[in-house]
Amino acid sequence: MSLLSKLKAGLGLLALLSMTTVSAANSTLNLREGVTELSREAYHLHNWVVLVMLLVAVVVFGAMAYSMWAHTKKKNPVPAKFSHSTALEILWTGIPFIILIVLTVPATTLLMKQYDTAESDLTVVVRGFQWKWKYSYPDQGIEYFSNLATPREAFINSATLASTPMAAIAKVATAGVTSKGDTPSEKSATYLLEVDKELVIPVGKKVRFLVTGDDVIHAFWVPDFGIKKDAIPGFINETWARPEKTGIYRGQCTELCGKDHGFMPIVVRVVEEAEFNTWVASKQEEQRAADAAAVIAAASSLTLEQLMADGEKAYLAKCAACHQPTGAGLPPTFPALVGSKIATGPVADHLSIVVNGKAGTAMQAFGAQLTDVELASIITYERNAWGNNTGELVQPADVAAFKTGK
């Protein structure tokens, strides 16, 4: 889409806005109705309050418009002298008060419904991390991370993104609003709203979400379910949803949580109960197989080439957001790995920081998040890539030994 056609589309939309009523259903101009009782009732309450506000607007702005037309110096050269009216003042204190009471009744009822998490059929623990979500099904013994699936190349429209004020000004000044040198990649309809592993829940069941945060505050929002709860470290918040239709529903983290706040979407797949049960079984099997494979892999010895190849892939997926694909990091918040003390010093220190993380920073404890094979290949990669050339190999067995040895 060229800039011009985008501009035209934008202006057309603006014209449309002025003509369309805000309550037009199924338009992009209004809140969505969603697929749960809560979201539907929130939608109706929203429409209703918009309507009430529009009526008030018609009265107030209508009076102002009439006055501006009729009470000008030309048409009304001698102004009236009145400056108060007790009756009027009581009236326009009282009427808004009554309108508000009328609004609070449905709001109170709906809020009480939203807070009723009793008698749920399924519990899912939602844990926010910098910058991904972890979903656990405690009763099914399943847990996994959910990462953004949109590749980095798709959202980087320019090879040289600025990170200092001077560079930023130069960048905007030289490129204008549309950058000529860099061609923006085509963005799909699910751009930035797609993940590697979706949250899967059965249709028609009351699902209770226990929401918490691991590092900073995040917020779990699925607009189609009408629920939003903050994921706060040290707190477990509750909310619930009973989706009425199968399908894929997308949301995003809605509390500023650092650098990649815009890149941790939530995707929920709602399926029939039978399909859900199959999914649970396959997921459990997958987890068992992975555990078994990890045991075998932990005992095996891998070559440098193998570790480097696997390591590069895993590094780009798990580490590059902060430490950058080049290993240069974004210091001082996200340290460089090139020639760093950790990546070129004793292996034990390197293992320790990757497995246990570093408290009070975005460096998480990856020991529980990744398999021993992944950890071994990432550490080997970091110790040998970008000219770090230590020549040292870390085998999965070394990782396992480190974990049990402490």
Place this chain on the structure above:
Amino acid sequence: MGAHAAHDHHDDQHDHKPTGITRWLFTTNHKDIGTMYLWFAFTMFLTGGFMALLIRAELFQPGLQFFEPSFFNQMTTVHGLVMVFGAVMPAFTGLANWLIPMMIGAPDMALPRMNNWSFWILPFAFLLLISSLFMEGGGPNFGWTFYAPLSTTYGPPSTDFFIFSVHIMGLSSIMGAINVIVTVFNLRAPGMTLMRMPLFVWTWLITAFLLIMVMPVLAGVVTMMLTDRHFGTDFFNAAGGGDPVLFQHVFWFFGHPEVYIMILPSFGIASAIIPAFARKPLFGYASMVYATSSIAFLSFVVWAHHMFTVGMPLGGELFFMYATMLIAVPTGVKIFNWVATMWQGSMTFETPMLFAIAFVILFTIGGFSGVMLAMAPVDFQYHDTYFVVAHFHYVLFPGAIFGTIAAVYYWLPKWCGNRYDEFWGKVHFWLSMIFVNLTFFPMHFSGLAGMPRRIPDYNVMFADFNMMSSIGAFGLGLTQLLFLWIVIKCIRSGPKAAAKPWEGAHGLEWTIPSPAPYHTFTTPPVITNENAHS
């Protein structure tokens, strides 16, 4: 012999002022200090606006065009801090300095040396804040609300500069507020009873009380951050037994009254301008005073409506929902009063009036979305989306800033003795009016469609609305340069203004010559019913 006449005229008023840089450094004159506050605020307004344009440039289309997300976060944060603490609040303090003594018939502010000090620490506060952008690791990147633990454990090293600069801004605001309170209570001219004060003085007096009550709370919360970061406390650290939500409670106990600090003086401005151009007394003076006081009182018991999603107990949610909705009542009273003031008046639409009417209309739109946001069960769909961004920009830009611009056009003839160019003033108004709506109205829709705030990149479904907002923002930003030019042109030349350049204006400030002499009301005037209630 115009110059000679002017010279004579100055001599009549014993109007000798110090010259050179020391005039501005050492001044204790309320007019000089007011001028410095206003220029400082305008500089900060352009600085914060420039950051907003960088943000809008990045958001012009999907994808990351210009900045790393970390830099984008610094821009949203510093834009907010600069606009709130650097532009809106100092602009209001500047107006208070210029106008309050002239409106109540006082020779100056009650504590002139403190007045000098409270201005001169401000530039240093903002140098500290803005310099942090150039430091290793960048400036504050945790939003202007700086929620812990993102700002404490996870904050960049420069966070301490941010904390110190907030301390200094707070000190400056507290001193400014004390000065207003002491001046209003002690230096009113004989006969200027409280209920005869112009509403601008009333709204500022109430604002000053809000300031001295909440700025220490802000200082407290940043100090707690400082000790969490460096002295081993765990106020906000869950891992150490602390409570991240406590941060939000303390912050918003400051933050919500702060919202009214940024709007009440604009209420006062509209209450001066609308009667002047309707040539009719303000409707419901007493109810305006009571409504403002109620708003100020309620502002202390609604703070947690910013936190509906943190998981408060049901009872808490209900209380804060009801209390918040209640604020619509006194706010409504004020709006109805302005409409009733216009009713059957004899209106003309000079630039100050245009800005004042736009203020009433657009602020009311912000009020409508405010009622919607107050409804907790629907707020779950609005919270932290662009709908909120649209809401608070509607109450801040056309609210606080249009109010300030209206005030500048209205009192500029009094300040510099010349009339501004009415044609260009109207051009400035209409461009601002169009672009402010083009910028912020589409944000309602991107929010309802589901776009979270503070994200550097977004799904294609939000693209059209964002492009409209970006175009509007650039227009709005450039239009304000026109304002700068109009003001400078007016200061340098222009038709001479009479003592009372507006036919319908009332109040003591219009009884003194234009430009206002360096020292005014060295002998207090006597107030009667005729010159009360501007």
